[in-house]
Amino acid sequence: MIGCSHHDAAVEFREKVAFPSDQVGLALAAFRERFPSSELVLISTCNRIELYTTAGNDNELDRDAVAEFLAEQRCLKMDEIVDQMIYRVGVEAVEHLFTVAASLDSMVVGEAQILAQVKQAYDMACESGSAGPLTHSVFQAANRAAKRVQEETAIHRRRVSVPSVAVGEVIPEVFDSLKKKRVVICGAGEMGEETLRYLIQAGATDVRLLNRSYDRAVALAKSFDVTPVPWDQLYDEVVAADVLIGATSANETIMNQKLFLPLHAKRQGRVLLILDLAVPRDFEASIGELSSVYLYGIDDLKAACERNRRERQKEWPKAKQIIAEETERFIQAIHHRATGPVIQRLRNQAGELKNDELDRLKNKLGLGDGDAAAIKEIEKSFDRLINKLLHPPLASIRDDAAEGHRRGLVEALRHLFNLGDD
Incomplete structure (x- = not known):
């Protein structure tokens, strides 16, 4: 394995060596043409770029050969690749792949997305013909190892990001399902985007996205297939919402109790869950004192994240033992x-x-x-x-x-x- 990740390389370098999705297939084909008896699976995400290769009968395929291939593909100097990439061979490479697939090497340990990304990379290698007997074996084994970690430890069941706790743990306490529930998100920045991702995974089908820059709301809404709404319709959306999420970067609250009271009356006692993920807060805390309103602030959610992080740490030795086995x-x-x-x-x-x-x-x-x-x-x-x-x-x-x-x-x-x- 030759590669880099958020652990050992700056984002500027990762951007240079990353492969856009439409270029991965071309790279696999180029590798196969250059090293016909070798195998390659290429994982390229925002946090890691890793090439898993086998030597086959190509005696010339060593660390430098793979580094040179990567440098040519990304139009970089060989020295840049050699100096900033990590190399693992044999058992270490196998153990690293298993650790990656099980999400023990992720920026957010236990996040489920990386296993899907590993599977996608393997599937693409199979389609292109760059996978072979050894990569078939090792990537199927990596999937088995990841499944064991998921099933035999609680690491994946302990959410440690604020949006994942908000969507995965708080919402189920109030609503059995997000189907037929109106979810309104205020803010289309990083926090809003991450929250959207978890909402879609949780089955939300009626999501409205508001942002002071409507163009930004439209762009983000399009990528998640949700509905953008102009900011001046905020009050109407508050009345219609079942779940209201604050994720703006405003310097002061976007709604205090005085503004909320007439909207609250129009809701006629319907339950409203407010998840305030913003710093500073988007909603005045006193709103949560009103009947039928449940308000969770950022401090509540961060406390839950920290509890989950401690619980994950307890599961870490068990997960590492599974990877070793x-x-x-x-x-x-x-x-x-x-x-x-x-x-x-x-x-x-x-x-x-x-x-x-x-x-x-x-x-x-x-x-x-x-x-x-x-x-x-x-x-x-x-x-x-x-x-x-x-x-x-x-x-x-x-x-x-x-x-x-x-x-x-x-x-x-x-x-x-x-x-x-x-």
Whole structure:
């Protein structure tokens, strides 16, 4: 793996090496043409750019070759890539991918989006033909590891961003579902955009977006397929809202109790949930004292985030243990897979020798069709002898495979018995 993320590279550099979605396929095709027997999966998000490669039969494919390919693709100098990219090989690369897929390496640990991004990157590599047997295995194993972390720990169930807590934990306390509920968001900045993302994931279908700059509201509303509303219609939207969200960057409240009271009367006792995510606050705190109004301020939500963050930290060791177990499981499977063809050729060779000797013995002893019982007993004896002779070396090879072929017994066996190459 060669790549960088929010952990080790500034956003300015990540922007330089990132691949827009319409360029990923072209990069995969270019890699395949340059290194036809190698494999590549390219993950490119706002927080990380990582290339997972296999060497295949391309002896020239090493760290520098991949760095040079990336530099050419992004029109950068080789030195820029070499100095600012992180490299991981073998077990470390596998463990890193599993950690990324499980969202343990994300800016917001436990966010669910990264696994979908990893799957999308793998699917694109499959479509382009740049994926292969090894990347198939490792990315499928990464998905399995991520699912285990999701199912066996509470990391993904503990939200730690203000919008995710607001939408995922507070709204369900008031409403069973967002279907048929009018959600009104005031503010189209970063906080409003993130909140929109969680609202759509939660099933909201009637969302109105207001912003002092109407053009900004229109642009953001279009990307999420929600309805933009001019700012001067704020009061009408407050009357119609079931959920009212403040996410502006205004220097003072956009609504105090005096302005809200006549709107409250028009609502005729309907429940209103107000989520004030803004700093300074968008809604005067006293509004929350009125009947049928539930108001959660930024401090309430941040306190919930901090509680969840502490709970996630408790789950961290368990999640890391799962990643370690899945990494070891994958590496052992790969090592055992490498021994399989050699062992099979050895058994085939032994079987051919057995058959030759059995035919020779039957001819010498004059055994025919009428001696089927005797021939069967002789064959069983030959099979037991072969199994007893092969058991110790094959057991040693399996143990060596589990340890990463450190003693080189597979290669030794191949040469000793003249078993040929894979």
